[in-house]
Amino acid sequence: MAHDLLVDPDALREQVRDKYREVAVDPGGSFHFHTGRGLASRLGYEVGAVDALPDRAVESFAGVGNPFSLRRLAPGEKVVDVGSGAGFDSFIAAGQVGPSGGVAGIDMTAEMLAKSRQTAAALGLGHVQFREGLAEALPVEDAWADVVISNGVINLCADKQAVFAEILRVLRPGGRLQFADIANGRPVPAEALRDIDLWTG
Amino acid sequence: MLQDSGFTDVVIGEAVDTFSGAKGEDKARAFDVYGYAFMASRPPASPAGHGRR
Numbered sequence: 001m002a003h004d005l006l007v008d009p010d011a012l013r014e015q016v017r018d019k020y021r022e023v024a025v026d027p028g029g030s031f032h033f034h035t036g037r038g039l040a041s042r043l044g045y046e047v048g049a050v051d052a053l054p055d056r057a058v059e060s061f062a063g064v065g066n067p068f069s070l071r072r073l074a075p076g077e078k079v080v081d082v083g084s085g086a087g088f089d090s091f092i093a094a095g096q097v098g099p100s101g102g103v104a105g106i107d108m109t110a111e112m113l114a115k116s117r118q119t120a121a122a123l124g125l126g127h128v129q130f131r132e133g134l135a136e137a138l139p140v141e142d143a144w145a146d147v148v149i150s151n152g153v154i155n156l157c158a159d160k161q162a163v164f165a166e167i168l169r170v171l172r173p174g175g176r177l178q179f180a181d182i183a184n185g186r187p188v189p190a191e192a193l194r195d196i197d198l199w200t201g
Numbered sequence: 202m203l204q205d206s207g208f209t210d211v212v213i214g215e216a217v218d219t220f221s222g223a224k225g226e227d228k229a230r231a232f233d234v235y236g237y238a239f240m241a242s243r244p245p246a247s248p249a250g251h252g253r254r
Contacts, residue, residue, distance in 0.1 A: 063236075070238050
């Protein structure tokens with residue numbers, strides 16, 4: 001069903017790509033959000049799981065919450081990470097599901113994909129793979145996933161209905177969506193909602 | 202929106218002060234923006250033959 005969008009999806013996507021390209025190549029740069037190990041600690045990730053990861057797996061992490069805080073993933077589960085970035089949440093998921101499970105991280109930013117793939121190879125994680133794609137068109141077959149995770153990504157998508165419909169498609173019946181995102185407690189003025197610059201910072 | 206999209210059993214976690222101390226804190230404070238964990242389920246499939254005549 002057609003519905004009005006507040007901003008142009010392609011234009012927003014380009015801004016998001018530019019922002020997160022910076023986070024991939026210069027994770028120590030100045031951003032409006034926290035990044036890296038300090039952020040993971042702030043969000044309550046398991047210390048041992050984070051400490052076990054090399055810096056390159058953590059330094060570009062820019063999530064807004066902890067998708068594993070309401071439920072730990074079970075061994076053997078198949079997981080899709082929507083907007084996997086440099087792979088931090090995918091690597092945490094990989095540790096929880098173990099080698100009998102699988103993780104498919106999906107991202108649209110080439111620099112993030114390159115970084116996550118290099119890290120997975122360096123860690124020897126054969127059950128984690130990263131694919132280029134959009135949240136609104138996930139390169140995943142129907143009903144493949146036991147769990148879909150995401151962190152701070154859906155708020156950056158212009159067409160959230162399309163994203164949720166796509167997540168529903170790739171989840172098996174009875175599968176779970178576990179994601180973290182931001183929400184505002186006070187209304188944002190209509191003109192601000194249509195200001196694309198405010199969506200990314 | 203989750204329920205409108207067909208998800209069930211929606212659970213929302215505690216608010217996390219994601220932007221505290223970051224450059225974006227002022228904007229976050231202006232609109233009470235916090236991070237949350239969400240969990241929801243795709244409804245189980247109907248039993249085989251359910252709803253068929």
